[in-house]
Amino acid sequence: MFNDTFDFVLSNSMNNLEPNEKLKFLNKYTCKKYTHGRPITDVKPSTFSSNIFLASYGVSDSISYTEPDGYVLVWNTTMNNQPEFIFISQPAVCTALFDKYNPHLIIGGTYTGNIVLWDIRAKQKPVQKTLFSGQSHKYPVYCADVIGTQNAHNLVTLDIDGRLCNWSLNMLTNPSYVIDLKKGNKEISCTSFSFQEGEIDTFYGGTDEGILFQAQIHGNKAGITHDHSIHNGPITSTHFHPLIDKTADHNDLILTCSVDWSCKLLSIKKPNNILYTFDSFEDYLTDVKWHPTHPGIFAASSSNGKIRLCNLSTDIDLSFFETTLINTAINKMAWSCDGKKLIAGDADGTLTLWHASSDVYQPRADDIAKFDSKIGK
Structure with a gap:
């Protein structure tokens, strides 16, 4: 009664969930002025609030020459068709994310290879932007993540030409160091990558040839250390199993999906032994996400x-x-930090929000035991 942030509409929707309805449609988020005709290229949740998401937008075929090619909009699920914050980018934005250690900063990777930094306390334009140089990216950046701790963290970005850059968010003029990832003498085209939670050196990435590779950022073995051909087409997403209740029981599990219509589950302890292939899909897979x-x-x-x-x-x-969304392709999706909401971005610039039922975000003890047993087998 005295909680002014309580969402009574959402509460009613939760109560109205049918027993077999695991996701309840809540709302769509679009703004004709900014998002009309622009494909959504990325969707990320805030780590500080379950009601906050961001979406990055690419270029539209119908924009005027005065409009920027890219936008990043921050949406609050309690606001209808009006983004809470609007950020512009001259090149199209390929990926974007919140700085997990600073709620005011948003990072974007662009089609021209620039890395841009926005501050929600400032104006719509970036407060920092990387320069074009021989040491920075020259190709589209679809992979970016912040790794480390509250007191010592860096930004890692990877472009489709295989160049990995490590940046200090205090100064984006030049990267701290650069690694050109190669498989033998051949450059790889990275389409996605994923770090285990808490990992700062080793990551796994997917290529447009269907290869999952392991790479290291630091040390004498910096670069690709192992690679495995697991898909028959470009890998569109990779995602490590999250740390649930701060335990690493299944932190070695990784999901991959591809345009070959399949999703694969494997353990990085034995990446050659694919645990399971989900192959009953009817079209290209665009994204895969573990529940948090x-x-x-x-x-x-x-x-x-x-x-x-x-x-x-x-x-x-x-x-x-x-x-199902009717007559539109889903490009990216994300769970909220508490696992109670799922939001998806489509090729027409619309975000669709669902609320999950309690048996999705509140696992029972026997659910956990059954999962442990199946993975063990």
Whole structure:
């Protein structure tokens, strides 16, 4: 009664969930002035609030010459069709994320290879931007992540030409160091990458040839150390199993998805031994995300507008739940930090929000035990 942030509409929607309805549609978020005709290139949740998401937008075929090619909009799920913050970029934005250690900073990777930094306390334009030089990116950047701790963290970016740059967010003039990732003498084209939680040196990336590779950032072995051909087409997403309750029981598990219509589950302890292949999808897979609080659930999206939830704790062969966006492809999606919301960005510039039922974000003890048993087998 005295909680002025309580969302009564959302509460009613939660109560109205049917027993078999794992995701309840809540709202769509679009703004004709900024998002009309622009494909969403990335969606990321805030680590500080479950109601805050950002979306990055590419270039539209119908924009005028006075408009910027890219936008990053910060959306509050309690606000309808009006973004809370608007940031512009002259080149199209390929990826964007919140700085997990500073709620005021937003980082973007662009089509021209620039890394840009916005501050929500400042204006719409970037407060910092990388320069074109022989040591920085020259090609589109689709991979970016902040690694480290509160007191010592860096930005790692990787472009489609295989150049990895490590940056200090205090100064984006030049990278701290640069590594050109190669498989033998051949440069790789990286389409996605993922760090285990807490990891600052080793990461795994997917290429446009369907290869999952392991690479190191520091030391004498910096660069690609192992690679495995696991898909028959470009890998569109990779995602490590999160640390749930701060335990690393299954932190070695990684999901990959590809345009070959399949999603694969494997352990980096034995990457040659694929644990399971989910191959009953009907189109290109565009994204895959583990649930942040339920160890057995993940979501996979496809270019025919479908999102499928799979629950490895119940039946590994059958989908747990499925929902569809009509006549539009889903490009990216993200769970909120508490796992109660799922938001997806499509090719037409619209964000769609669902609320998850309690059996999705509140796993029972037997769900966890069943998942442990299945992974053990």
